[in-house]
Each structure stands twice: as C-alpha cells, then as structure tokens.
Amino acid sequence: MTDETTDYAIKLDIFEGPLDLLLYLIKKNEIDIYNIPVALITEQYLQYLKIIKSLNLDLAGEYLVMASTLIHIKSKMLLPVPDEPSDEESEEDPRAELVKQLLEYQTFKEAATALSGRPLLERDVFARSAPIDDKVEKSTEDEDELIEVNVFELIEAFHRLVSRIDKKELLEIDLEKMSLTDIINDVMERLTREKNLTFEELLGERIDRRRIIYTFLAVLELIKMKMVKAYQTSAFGVIRIFPAVES
Amino acid sequence: MENFKAIIEALILASEAPLALEKICVILENVEKAEVKKAIEQLIVEYNERQSGICLVEVAGGFQFRTRSELSPWVKKLKGTKSASLSPAALETLAIVAYRQPIVKAEIEDIRGVDVSAPLRGLLDKKLVRIVGRKDVPGKPIIYGTTKKFLEVFNLKDLSELPTLRELKEISEQKEPESVTEPELIEEYSDT
Amino acid sequence: MENFKAIIEALILASEAPLALEKICVILENVEKAEVKKAIEQLIVEYNERQSGICLVEVAGGFQFRTRSELSPWVKKLKGTKSASLSPAALETLAIVAYRQPIVKAEIEDIRGVDVSAPLRGLLDKKLVRIVGRKDVPGKPIIYGTTKKFLEVFNLKDLSELPTLRELKEISEQKEPESVTEPELIEEYSDT
Numbered sequence: 001m002t003d004e005t006t007d008y009a010i011k012l013d014i015f016e017g018p019l020d021l022l023l024y025l026i027k028k029n030e031i032d033i034y035n036i037p038v039a040l041i042t043e044q045y046l047q048y049l050k051i052i053k054s055l056n057l058d059l060a061g062e063y064l065v066m067a068s069t070l071i072h073i074k075s076k077m078l079l080p081v082p083d084e085p086s087d088e089e090s091e092e093d094p095r096a097e098l099v100k101q102l103l104e105y106q107t108f109k110e111a112a113t114a115l116s117g118r119p120l121l122e123r124d125v126f127a128r129s130a131p132i133d134d135k136v137e138k139s140t141e142d143e144d145e146l147i148e149v150n151v152f153e154l155i156e157a158f159h160r161l162v163s164r165i166d167k168k169e170l171l172e173i174d175l176e177k178m179s180l181t182d183i184i185n186d187v188m189e190r191l192t193r194e195k196n197l198t199f200e201e202l203l204g205e206r207i208d209r210r211r212i213i214y215t216f217l218a219v220l221e222l223i224k225m226k227m228v229k230a231y232q233t234s235a236f237g238v239i240r241i242f243p244a245v246e247s
Numbered sequence: 248m249e250n251f252k253a254i255i256e257a258l259i260l261a262s263e264a265p266l267a268l269e270k271i272c273v274i275l276e277n278v279e280k281a282e283v284k285k286a287i288e289q290l291i292v293e294y295n296e297r298q299s300g301i302c303l304v305e306v307a308g309g310f311q312f313r314t315r316s317e318l319s320p321w322v323k324k325l326k327g328t329k330s331a332s333l334s335p336a337a338l339e340t341l342a343i344v345a346y347r348q349p350i351v352k353a354e355i356e357d358i359r360g361v362d363v364s365a366p367l368r369g370l371l372d373k374k375l376v377r378i379v380g381r382k383d384v385p386g387k388p389i390i391y392g393t394t395k396k397f398l399e400v401f402n403l404k405d406l407s408e409l410p411t412l413r414e415l416k417e418i419s420e421q422k423e424p425e426s427v428t429e430p431e432l433i434e435e436y437s438d439t
Numbered sequence: 440m441e442n443f444k445a446i447i448e449a450l451i452l453a454s455e456a457p458l459a460l461e462k463i464c465v466i467l468e469n470v471e472k473a474e475v476k477k478a479i480e481q482l483i484v485e486y487n488e489r490q491s492g493i494c495l496v497e498v499a500g501g502f503q504f505r506t507r508s509e510l511s512p513w514v515k516k517l518k519g520t521k522s523a524s525l526s527p528a529a530l531e532t533l534a535i536v537a538y539r540q541p542i543v544k545a546e547i548e549d550i551r552g553v554d555v556s557a558p559l560r561g562l563l564d565k566k567l568v569r570i571v572g573r574k575d576v577p578g579k580p581i582i583y584g585t586t587k588k589f590l591e592v593f594n595l596k597d598l599s600e601l602p603t604l605r606e607l608k609e610i611s612e613q614k615e616p617e618s619v620t621e622p623e624l625i626e627e628y629s630d631t
Contacts, residue, residue: 188572
C-alpha cells in the first residue's frame, strides 16, 4: 500500500483537474471510455481524494464536485432498467454527459500537446533580435502610426496605479459608470459644437428609458463637476444647457 | 528598381515582426502584388536550396527570417536556457481559446473542469491571448481570442493552419467518436 | 557537425548583439578558430555575390546581418510606417483618463503622483485623448476624455466595454497555491 501511496503522490501534481484524473484512471485500467465501469472508477477516484487529504494538501473544489457527480451516476446505474423501452424517449445512459465531457477535454488535451509539438519561436526557431541599422533614423512624421497596445495593458496600468496609491474610491468603477461616461462625453461633444441645447435636443431620436435616465444623470454629473450650466428662462420653461466655459 | 527581390529581402530582415505582403507592396509602390509574391517564393526556395542556417517562413500573416529548427540546440547554447515554456494548464487553456474562439472564461472552464483564472492571466501577460470584447448577455462577460503573437510563436500562417481536431482524434487511436459534435474552427480572429 | 557554416549563420541571425568570433568558437566547441573564420569569410562573400539585400558585416567586434546600405531608403520607408507602442507613463496616464474621465490634469497628477504634461501631450498628439471642455472653477482647467480613436485602438465598441477592475481582479488575483494540482501555474509568472 505504501508503494501505491507514493505512486499516487507522484501522480497528483501532474493532474490538470478532475477530468484529467479521470482520463488517467481510464487509461490506467484500460477501460473503454464509452463504457466506463462507474463503480470501479468512482472507487479509485475517491481513493485519490483520500490520499490528497491524508497528505494534508488542499483539494480544489472541482475535485469534490466531480466526486459527487460520480456517486450520483453510480446510484443511477444501480436503478433497475425497465425491460421494455417506454413510448417516451428511451432513458439516456447516465454516463453520457460525463463521457461527452471527457471526450471533449481529451480532444483539447491532445490539441495542447500538438500545439507544443510545433516548432516554437524562442524554443526551436529564432528570429532576428538585434536592432537593425542604427543609421536608419526613425522618420519623425508619425502622424498616423499604428498604436499597438491592448486593453489588458491599459487596465493593468490602472490596476498598478490603484494598488500603488490604495485609494478605495478608485475602485468604484463599474459598467454603469462607464456607460454614463460615454454619454457624458457625447453630451460635452455636442455642447461644444452646438453651444447650447435643451434636454430634449440632447436626447435626440434615441428616446428609450435607459437613454433618458442616463442623459439626465450625465447632465446632473456635468453640473456637479462645473462643466455645464443649466438655465431656465421662466418657471416650468425650457431648460437650456450651456458649456460652463467657452472653449 | 530592377532588383526588387533584394529590397524585399532587406525589408523582411529589417522588420520587427513578420512582414505582410501588402505592406511590402505599399513600400515598393510600382511592383505588382503577384510579382512580389513570386519574388518571395523564389527567396524561400533559394534559402532552402542553399542549405543555409536561415530560412524564410510565412507566419502570422507575414514573412520572417528564422533559424532552421534543426539548429536549435546551437542557438539555445547562445541564448542561454531561458526557455519560455508554457505549463500544461496554460497550453490546454490556450488550445481551447485557439479552437473555440471567441470564447468566454466560463466556457473554457466547462471544458477543462477547473478554474482557469491563473493560466488565462498568464496567457494575457504573455500576449498569446487577448480580450476581444464583451458578450452581449447578462453580466457582459469578457470574450477572449488569440493574438497575432500566438501565430508567431506557434509558427502558424493563420488560424486555419491549426491542425484540425479530427486529425488529432485519428492520431490518438480513439474508437471513432461518431456522436461527438465536431467543433468548428472560427477562422478570422487574428488581430489587426 | 559537417555543416557548421549553417550553424554560424543561424547564430548570427539570432544574436542580440554583433556576435564575436570567440563566442562562436565557444559554442561550436570542436571547430578550429581558423576554420570558423574561414566559414564567416565565405558567408560574407556569398551574400555579396548573391546581390542579396542582406549583407554580413563585421561591426563592434562581432558579426551581424545588416540590410545593404543602398537600400536604406526602402528600409526607412518601412520604419516610417512602424507601429508604436505606448510608454508606461503614457499608458498609465491614458488608463487614468479612460477610467476617470472627464478629468482635469491636476486630478491625473494626484493619482500618478508626478507631472503628466509630457505624456498627456503625447496622448493628445496621438489623438487618443482629447479636450472635452473646461471646468468652471478658478483657473478654468481643461477637462480631458478619450477619443473615438481610443476605442478603435483598443477594439472597444464603447467605454462600457472596458474591463472593470473587479474583472481584472477576478482573473489576476492568484489564490495562493492552495491546491496541489496547480503548482506549475506559478512558474508561468516567472518566465519571460
């Protein structure tokens, strides 16, 4: 048993998750993946989990979910199957879903192996890495240069800043706020162009509920930020919105 | 400009990234695209015939000089051992993104059966995977796809050059899994 | 190792700096220095005779592939259309503008803790940031926001597609290696 334990222990850190562990057990037992003896596999699977626990290693939750799935399938398999298929669709094999999942995972596991088997840059093949011809100065007219940066780098940069200064308020950014910002920008752009607009004009043709609320919030926000001013000529009159400062 | 083949050679060497045929045409201005293409093909053959240590390859939508893969032991000796290998978790995640893109995190996790936050983050850091947009469903989950760098690193002309998953099944002497739905390959997701 | 000329060629291409004769000899181990030198000289002649766009030159105490100097107008043209990346300062400034807009310069500086005049000007030049208006407070500071081009560059439909910090945390917050099945994920951060 000790031998087996070491064997298990060695194997543990190479599993990529419960599906990987199951595939390993299937292969080890030379089992047909389309006809898995659930009782046997469940037993071996649980044995592995026991060993992980006995080694005082934390177990990812996914392994426990799979354990309960296996037990569930096992219990379903024990139920007597009606001799005659009923008129309704014949009962599906309780293992079907799991088999499908295993096959799909196996496919991608193999795809991953195939990918890493390709001639990889910086592993098998190398490109020129020296800066070329220092004599060739970069042309200065970078009017329309392409900027290569992705959104992930952007949010990374922001995240870096936030963690540096640890201002909680900075964290209060969510989708709602960002949509509002779009509308704020839109409102300011139009105000700069048109000099002044009524609320109705600001809404334009797009008068769905969400749009009205957001535009209203945007105007309130802009007033608060002292970026626009709202004027009313008489009580209940039309409200006109002006940029706070002429540009 | 009779010898535009030499110009093309110089441009490909000077370019930081694989150089696209279209870009070469823009620079050469008065040469037909077909002629440029022919010249590149000639160059590829010449480098191969010369048994040179360098070869010209088509990768990530462009052309680039690369060292011949048989010589990697020597080049590695030069470069030191900083082999940037990906963990199995990262590779599996990358394979799923590559074949199933555009894809959201939950879908990757469905296939792998585990949380993929860490490998996904690693792939983003390495710029092999990028954020493509958001899915228009409740929660607006982030959609991921592969990058041009992915093609560069894995020596692929474009995504259609990915080995098909069916081929893989044949290799793996599986009993024919007729019932399994063939995941189709989404072709155009290379980045700008 | 009969064809060490090819190896030398590959080494020179892959080297980050001009590659010294001595270094090549160290890598090749069993080849005489004189032979290595002869091979390099042959290579130089070959590249010249072939009227290639590339030449092998001795510079700064080593050997390097360069584009032929007559072709520099074309190479310059290539470099002129080169895509640029943003400096960390520009990226941070842009991130603040993107997430906190509409915003005035002083507020950006509060967050970054340094003067942002230069990166801000750069972003305005690149048309990633624009002047949205002025704030009606003493000094009438300029208010900045992002542009349409910003959305294009980052492949966003609108600002609501920007990933939120919460989402970033979701994919970045490494759980301490709590499960044995994931230790190799950690190495992912260390390499490259």
